[in-house]
Amino acid sequence: MAPRRPPIADLPPALTRGHDHGRCVADALAEAERLCASRDVRLTELRKRVLELIWASHAPVGAYAIMDLLRGEGRNAMPPTVYRALDFLLEQGLIHRIASLNAYIGCSHPGEAHATQYFICKRCGTVAEIDNPGIDAAIAGATKHLGFLPESQTVEVVGVCADCGPAAR
Amino acid sequence: MAPRRPPIADLPPALTRGHDHGRCVADALAEAERLCASRDVRLTELRKRVLELIWASHAPVGAYAIMDLLRGEGRNAMPPTVYRALDFLLEQGLIHRIASLNAYIGCSHPGEAHATQYFICKRCGTVAEIDNPGIDAAIAGATKHLGFLPESQTVEVVGVCADCGPAAR
DNA sequence: GTCAACAGTGTTATAATGTAACAATTATGC
């Protein structure tokens, strides 16, 4: 099992550097509002707040970390409350689950059909979400060859990102 | 979370069909013995038995299912006992962990360097371990483009296998 | 051979993640 990540407030600046993160979060929330409205599903206060907490960094956040953050805001959040919000956000494609970390991360292009790959930096914790057609095509080719009917796929690469690697030193 | 799989004795015959499974297990154990001897590490009775239980089917087996099987044999197995055996087998590359199922499966070609992909059938539970150079190359290309230094990767595709799909009916 | 050192296993307790079941509340359509 992966070690527990520190609370969001303690995350290194690398997690949100190189871009206007406030804007980044605002955009994600606005897009979520728009999508939910168009689908006639309800992005309630709780669900929106959970999405916002997940977007607070580009590192995956665990369900219990989200629960603690909600509690820090005075909400008496119990596990089912968090997991239901996560389930909703997953169903709507607004977040993804990183299976190898048991953690959740905001989807950077919700609303579009995509099979995504994640590149997880073990130094700073940042996860890059990539939609690489080559990887997708290679997997599709393998499934076809096997006669396998794919429904969902998990591609997670753990390593060191460009910001944290030797070249960045 | 994935539903708990039934105990090995109850698994559908599809899990081991199409080949001489006794031979399959025996080969895996023999290869494990050979590899451990060559590396000068100890494949103890416990470790060998856990490996054998994992190889009992081509479906992933959970740590607690292994524990129950060991107990069924009179061994008083507690979680750390099982996890330590699993850790050893993982380190030696004799088994793999399927992250999306929190379960373990025998490696079909241990000893060789390989980045593997898993095709998990949601009907029969069988997992096919594939080493597709195309997928590997595509992922390597993406990491290079990102300046990302990969260390380990997880590729798991869930769907319906050829034996269980509509074409097999 | 014996004994020290270490690897492996046993044992107890607990942490981390996730779900079931039902009650209370809030939103929605009529």
Place this chain on the structure above:
DNA sequence: GCATAATTGTTACATTATAACACTGTTGAC
């Protein structure tokens, strides 16, 4: 308004995994 359904609250528990320390068996130096 009010019945209905969706959402959230609450309690309890299931599943997966690890920490810490005790005990046992193996190995190698002498």
